[in-house]
Amino acid sequence: xxxxxxxxxxxxxxxxxxxxxxxxxxxxxxxxxxxxxxxxxxxxxxxxxxxxxxxxxxxxxxxxxxxxxxxxxxxxxxxxxxxxxxxxxxxxxxxxxxxxxxxxxxxxxxxxxxxxxxxxxxxxxxxxxxxxxxxxxxxxxxxxxxxxxxxxxxxxxxxxxxxxxxxxxxxxxxxxxxxxxxxxxxxxxxxxxxxxxxxxxxxxxxxxxxxxxxxxxxxxxxxxxxxxxxxxxxxxxxxxxxxxxxxxxxxxxxxxxxxxxxxxxxxxxxxxxxxxxxxxxxxxxxxxxxxxxxxxxxxxxxxxxxxxxxxxxxxxxxxxxxxxxxxxxxxxxxxxxxxxxxxxxxxxxxxxxxxxxxxxxxxxxxxxxxxxxxxxxxxxxxxxxxxxxxxxx
Amino acid sequence: xxxxxxxxxxxxxxxxxxxxxxxxxxxxxxxxxxxxxxxxxxxxxxxxxxxxxxxxxxxxxxxxxxxxxxxxxxxxxxxxxxxxxxxxxxxxxxxxxxxxxxxxxxxxxxxxxxxxxxxxxxxxxxxxxxxxxxxxxxxxxxxxxxxxxxxxxxxxxxxxxxxxxxxxxxxxxxxxxxxxxxxxxxxxxxxxxxxxxxxxxxxxxxxxxxxxxxxxxxxxxxxxxxxxxxxxxxxxxxxxxxxxxxxxxxxxxxxxxxxxxxxxxxxxxxxxxxxxxxxxxxxxxxxxxxxxxxxx
Numbered sequence: 001x002x003x004x005x006x007x008x009x010x011x012x013x014x015x016x017x018x019x020x021x022x023x024x025x026x027x028x029x030x031x032x033x034x035x036x037x038x039x040x041x042x043x044x045x046x047x048x049x050x051x052x053x054x055x056x057x058x059x060x061x062x063x064x065x066x067x068x069x070x071x072x073x074x075x076x077x078x079x080x081x082x083x084x085x086x087x088x089x090x091x092x093x094x095x096x097x098x099x100x101x102x103x104x105x106x107x108x109x110x111x112x113x114x115x116x117x118x119x120x121x122x123x124x125x126x127x128x129x130x131x132x133x134x135x136x137x138x139x140x141x142x143x144x145x146x147x148x149x150x151x152x153x154x155x156x157x158x159x160x161x162x163x164x165x166x167x168x169x170x171x172x173x174x175x176x177x178x179x180x181x182x183x184x185x186x187x188x189x190x191x192x193x194x195x196x197x198x199x200x201x202x203x204x205x206x207x208x209x210x211x212x213x214x215x216x217x218x219x220x221x222x223x224x225x226x227x228x229x230x231x232x233x234x235x236x237x238x239x240x241x242x243x244x245x246x247x248x249x250x251x252x253x254x255x256x257x258x259x260x261x262x263x264x265x266x267x268x269x270x271x272x273x274x275x276x277x278x279x280x281x282x283x284x285x286x287x288x289x290x291x292x293x294x295x296x297x298x299x300x301x302x303x304x305x306x307x308x309x310x311x312x313x314x315x316x317x318x319x320x321x322x323x324x325x326x327x328x329x330x331x332x333x334x335x336x337x338x339x340x341x342x343x344x345x346x347x348x349x350x351x352x353x354x355x356x357x358x359x360x361x362x363x364x365x366x367x368x369x370x371x372x373x374x375x376x377x378x379x380x381x382x383x384x385x386x387x388x389x390x391x392x393x
Numbered sequence: 394x395x396x397x398x399x400x401x402x403x404x405x406x407x408x409x410x411x412x413x414x415x416x417x418x419x420x421x422x423x424x425x426x427x428x429x430x431x432x433x434x435x436x437x438x439x440x441x442x443x444x445x446x447x448x449x450x451x452x453x454x455x456x457x458x459x460x461x462x463x464x465x466x467x468x469x470x471x472x473x474x475x476x477x478x479x480x481x482x483x484x485x486x487x488x489x490x491x492x493x494x495x496x497x498x499x500x501x502x503x504x505x506x507x508x509x510x511x512x513x514x515x516x517x518x519x520x521x522x523x524x525x526x527x528x529x530x531x532x533x534x535x536x537x538x539x540x541x542x543x544x545x546x547x548x549x550x551x552x553x554x555x556x557x558x559x560x561x562x563x564x565x566x567x568x569x570x571x572x573x574x575x576x577x578x579x580x581x582x583x584x585x586x587x588x589x590x591x592x593x594x595x596x597x598x599x600x601x602x603x604x605x606x607x608x609x610x611x612x613x614x615x616x617x618x619x620x621x622x623x624x625x626x627x628x629x630x631x632x633x634x635x636x637x638x639x640x641x642x643x644x645x646x647x648x649x650x651x652x653x654x655x656x657x658x659x660x661x662x663x664x665x666x667x668x669x670x671x672x673x674x675x676x677x678x679x680x681x682x683x684x685x686x687x688x689x
Contacts, residue, residue, distance in 0.1 A: 002665045024439070025661055028669035035676035042417065042683050047410050055688060071525050072532065126672065127665070308534035 002029070002127040003092045018085065019130045021070030030066065032126035033136040037062050040143060049147040054159045058143075061162045065135035065172040075131045081174040085134050087117040092128060115208050116176045134174025142171055145182050149379065152189070153386040161379060165317050166371040177372050180210045184376035187217050188345070189383055191224055212260070212359070213373065216352030220345055229340040239347060250283045260359040294357030297370065301363035314367045321374060328381055336388035349377050420682050428674045436670035445658030449578045450569035451586060452649040455480055480645040481566055485556065488568075488589040494547035496588050497581070505577060506549060507541045518542075550585065553578065565649065575654040582652040590643045598638055605631045 004018060019025040041058050044050045050058065069075045075082070090097045091114075100114050123137045149158045161167060170177040183206040190198040199221060207214050219242065228234040258279045265275050277289055303312045332339055356369045419425065487493060504511075507518040518541035522530065530537050557567040568586065572578040605628055612624040638644065 002662070002668075025666075028666065028673070032669045032672050032676075035673060035680065038680050039418075039676055042679070043414060046414055046417075052687065071528075073529060126669070129665075309532045 001125070002129055004089045004129050018082075021075070021130070021132075026130050026132075029127040029129045030132050030136065033133055034063055034066075036124070036126045037136060037139055037143065040140065044143065044147055050143075050150060051155050051159075054155070057159060057162055061168070061171075062136075062139050062143075064168050065132050065139070068169060068172040069132050069135070078173055078175060081131050081134065083113055084116060084120075084174050084176065085128065085131050087113050088120050088128055088134065088137075091117045091121040110208055112176065112209050115205075116179055119179055131174055135172045138171050138174070138178035141178055141182060145185075149383075153379075153383045154389065157382045157385065158379070161375075161382070164375070164378075165313060166367070167375060170368070170371060176209055177368070180206065180213060180372050181375050183209065184213055184217065184372070185379045188220070188376055188380040191217075191221055192341075192345075192380070192384070192387075194225070196225070210372070212355055212369075213352060215355060216348040216350075216373075219351045220348030223344045223347065224341070229338065229344045232340060232343075235340060235343050235347075238344075242347070242351075247283050250286065254279045254286065257355075257358060261361070264359050264365065265361050290354065290358050293361075294354055297353065297357035297360060297366055300366055305363060318367070318370065321378075324378070335385045336392055337384050342384075345377070345380070349373070417683050417686070418679055421678075425675060425678055428678055429671050432670040432674035433667060436667045439670070440661075440663055440666055443661060444573040446571050446573055447575035447658045448569050448571055448655040449575050449582050449652060450567050450650075450655065451582060451652040453566045453568065453586075453643070453646040454649050455564040455566070455645060456647050481556075481558075484589060484593065484645060487592050488554065488585060489547065489551050490592070491544055491547045492592055493585065493588050494550060495543040496592075497550075497584060498543035498546050500584065500588075502546060502581060502584070503541075503543075505581070506546065510541055520545075550581075554582070554585065566646070579652055579654055586643070586648075586652070590646075594638045594644050597644065598635065601631050601635050601638070605635070 019029060038059065041050065041055070041062065045052050045055055069081070087097060097114060100111055101109065119141075120134060120137045123140045125133060125137055125140065127133060128137075146158065170181075183202045186202040187199055187206060190202060203214060203217055203221070206217070223229070223235070223238050228238050258277065261277060262275055278285070299315075299318065301311055301314065303315045305311065328335075329342075332342060352373050353370075356373060360366055360369055503518060510518040510520065512519040517539075520538050520540050522537055527537065529535070553570045553572070555569055555571075557569065558565070568582065570578045570582055608624050608628045608631065612621050612628065615621045615624060642648075
């Protein structure tokens with residue numbers, strides 16, 4: 001409805017004249033956004049898309065964007081937000097958008113920022129005049145997404161996911177993590193339901209928003225659609241085949257992985273001279289680089305490495321998450337989940353985590369990417385539990 | 394079996410939901426109208442209290458191509474962007490650099506922007522952390538900031554100075570500051586453009602001198618007559634470039650319009666303020682009504 005005038009401005013990395021944090025205009029803009037979401041929440045509760053008993057939790061969940069940017073940290077700490085919000089304002093005004101298409105690996109692809117901004121631009125929101133507005137757009141997307149989840153999964157368990165600290169954080173920022181999570185989760189659910197076209201559409205959207213999340217999902221799709229979950233032998237064969245392919249196709253995929261790894265390294269402030277990985281050292285050197293970085297990716301930053309309360313919170317959260325995974329795996333029979341199906345999906349999860357483990361190099365990015373990988377699987381596992389509970393009843 | 398009328402999309406169900414929503418949204422209509430009226434009056438008073446925002450700007454026109462690029466890196470293919478003016482990229486990067494801010498700080502802009510924080514006893518520009526920043530320092534285990542320095546001026550410049558590019562010519566740039574203190578920022582913009590250019594010239598000069606020294610040495614050592622003459626002509630070319638650097642004008646740009654203050658100030662959109670005030674009061678009352686009726 002209200003947006004920042006961006007006509008003629010071509011450099012979207014700038015603050016573009018957004019209202020500054022904690023100015024009265026900021027509150028006018030964001031309080032209006034919040035209350036608009038509350039009105040949608042009331043409507044959804046009245047038409048029973050969201051259970052009435054979770055109204056207060058949602059009310060609190062929707063207000064969290066006020067507590068991260070400007071209060072806990074400066075928006076520049078996650079400076080991408082300005083870019084997303086800048087492009088969103090371009091889209092809203094129908095202005096000529098710079099960097100709409102990018103050359104990636106010899107192909108011209110739509111820019112991820114532009115695609116996310118385009119998706120956001122369809123969300124009815126009061127104002128996009130601060131850098132926090134995108135967070136309310138993300139909240140709206142989640143509101144819609146959870147309406148769907150409430151239909152297919154256990155309501156109480158699904159509502160529990162709203163209080164996961166990282167989820168509160170990333171849903172309160174104007175970043176693409178929420179669209180990534182939504183499309184990755186939908187891909188997993190549609191895959192499980194064997195809805196091929198919907199799987200294809202969601203995986204395609206994910207491809208344009210976050211290509212790194214796609215290979216793992218393709219591994220699952222191939223295995224699951226070929227019914228490899230019928231017996232353990234097939235799964236073992238599939239795993240060996242994947243391993244063999246990673247060896248045979250090394251020369252084809254490693255330049256791309258290397259490019260991403262170097263990009264992350266440079267983005268995190270590392271110089272090209274400090275970058276030690278060399279693709280010419282061969283597959284086994286790649287493995288010896290991959291394994292330690294994968295372990296780092298799983299648990300780091302440790303509390304004494306990150307420093308401050310924030311680091312401790314991140315570490316505790318990841319421990320709790322692994323606790324949940326262990327509990328879930330140990331109770332697969334209890335939940336009535338087919339172990340072979342679970343294995344197929346776990347291979348995909350492992351593949352994605354390995355990929356990120358190899359390319360990511362910064363502790364801050366570890367926690368951010370870990371979250372966008374794990375969270376779709378948490379929701380998916382809850383969905384599996386609900387499906388089996390429903391089937392038993 | 395459920396009857397059609399009681400199903401989710403049945404007529405009665407839909408009518409029931411609409412009625413209940415209507416009663417929540419428009420319950421106590423008189424009170425709501427009063428609230429909306431009061432908000433509109435508040436919005437009016439707020440608008441009258443706002444300081445007008447003036448635009449201070451200068452127009453620059455790009456005059457020559459340069460080989461300097463900010464995009465030169467091993468990752469340029471990965472992050473390739475549309476071709477934009479590399480000269481301006483460099484100019485804007487330099488404008489936002491701490492070198493420029495340091496020079497302006499030493500020239501006296503510290504007094505202009507941070508006089509409020511000057512502590513005569515300690516001869517520093519004392520910085521008082523807000524509660525949020527102290528909390529932030531505690532959370533992230535950071536050292537608290539004690540005084541303002543040229544980096545604050547750099548951040549201030551970074552936040553203040555924006556630019557526009559003329560779509561049709563692609564060579565015309567408008568550097569501008571939106572401000573409630575136009576006179577103060579006019580002097581900043583004037584010096585900022587000049588100092589930025591001085592730094593670019595200085596860097597260019599170092600590069601040319603190094604190039605000339607190298608070419609002279611090569612020319613001395615080369616026995617081949619043609620090669621020596623080519624090297625000497627290159628030295629002359631660099632000498633010409635060097636002499637151009639001593640000119641008063643900007644290196645890559647000509648100033649089409651010196652920094653000036655726009656006559657007509659800008660204010661926050663009145664419609665935004667009015668509608669936001671009214672909407673917040675109405676939606677707030679809806680939320681309270683809903684909470685009282687269904688939750689509390």
